[in-house]
Amino acid sequence: MKLVARFGLAAGCLAILILPASGVDLIVKSCMVAPGDTALLPVSVRTISSKALWGIDFALFVDKDAGSTGEAYAQFPIRGQAFTPAVSPKSKDFQGIFRKGFMAPKEGCGKPDLYVCMVNYGGFADNVLLGDLSIEVSEDAPRGKVIDIAVRDFTTTLFSETNPPKPYCSVVRPGASAALAVNVKETGAESAPVDYCDRIPADLQPFGKGRCIAVPLHKVAFGTPGDVNADGRISSIDIAIITSILSGLRADSTDYELIAADVAPGDIKGKDGSSSNCGDGWITKADADLIKKMAAQPSALSSVGKH
Ligand SMILES: [Ca+2]
Numbered sequence: 434m435k436l437v438a439r440f441g442l443a444a445g446c447l448a449i450l451i452l453p454a455s456g457v458d459l460i461v462k463s464c465m466v467a468p469g470d471t472a473l474l475p476v477s478v479r480t481i482s483s484k485a486l487w488g489i490d491f492a493l494f495v496d497k498d499a500g501s502t503g504e505a506y507a508q509f510p511i512r513g514q515a516f517t518p519a520v521s522p523k524s525k526d527f528q529g530i531f532r533k534g535f536m537a538p539k540e541g542c543g544k545p546d547l548y549v550c551m552v553n554y555g556g557f558a559d560n561v562l563l564g565d566l567s568i569e570v571s572e573d574a575p576r577g578k579v580i581d582i583a584v585r586d587f588t589t590t591l592f593s594e595t596n597p598p599k600p601y602c603s604v605v606r607p608g609a610s611a612a613l614a615v616n617v618k619e620t621g622a623e624s625a626p627v628d629y630c631d632r633i634p635a636d637l638q639p640f641g642k643g644r645c646i647a648v649p650l651h652k653v654a655f656g657t658p659g660d661v662n663a664d665g666r667i668s669s670i671d672i673a674i675i676t677s678i679l680s681g682l683r684a685d686s687t688d689y690e691l692i693a694a695d696v697a698p699g700d701i702k703g704k705d706g707s708s709s710n711c712g713d714g715w716i717t718k719a720d721a722d723l724i725k726k727m728a729a730q731p732s733a734l735s736s737v738g739k740h
């Protein structure tokens with residue numbers, strides 16, 4: 434099998450990843466969000482192939498952890514808006530985003546909280562932003578906690594043409610699947626393996642930024658960007674922690690610490706204007722510098738990224 438070597442520096446070490454020459458990386462960035470606010474998680478893909486990505490679908494499951502009232506700490510909005518596509522469909526294209534329509538799961542499978550399907554005739558651009566996931570976080574979500582957005586296999590059901598439609602065939606679907614075009618014609622698409630990335634692939638590491646620590650992907654952390662120890666304020670303690678992360682002295686950093694420390698290059702505002710945050714998926718000196726600014730001037734984060 435033809436193999437492609439991908440090189441990069443991760444956690445200060447030379448990492449050489451050997452991956453199949455064909456496939457798709459599915460990248461869902463993590464986000465820090467205050468309790469009671471809405472998190473926006475950018476979803477992007479890139480094709481590890483010279484062939485164009487034609488279509489992709491994936492089923493998402495949110496951790497069901499809940500507070501004393503029984504309300505889940507994090508969930509997709511009830512009415513639409515759980516996924517906002519960033520790719521405009523052409524006449525033949527298809528975009529489907531479902532929260533319902535799945536039958537009781539088969540053994541070993543679950544019922545997804547959200548299913549996203551996108552087909553783009555002629556292919557997507559490479560390294561394309563597909564859209565943004567919206568996730569509502571409850572008021573009683575505890576600061577410092579992290580929940581996961583998983584991609585897993587699921588059961589779906591096909592319906593007959595009767596009125597009302599009757600389910601007639603239950604199908605187990607892979608958690609994520611993709612189709613690559615063999616050529617530019619509308620025939621010959623082939624299925625491709627999807628890697629739901631836990632970290633941004635090392636070869637996408639920003640160049641010339643010095644030491645880079647990869648931040649966990651597809652997670653929502655409850656708290657304030659830059660408040661690395663989740664004590665409700667940004668202080669010298671947070672500066673000390675990110676300094677130790679960057680120096681390699683804190684190898685056992687938690688997911689929360691890493692997501693909270695990834696503040697640069699700037700913020701992404703929530704739909705309601707609240708301060709949500711998605712860093713670039715890497716902790717570098719720029720993050721330490723910005724946290725130092727934030728400790729001295731709490732508005733430093735919101736002033737970055739506006740230009
Ligand atoms: Ca703090």
Ligand SMILES: [Ca+2]
Binds near residue numbers: 698714716
């Ligand atoms: Ca960063």
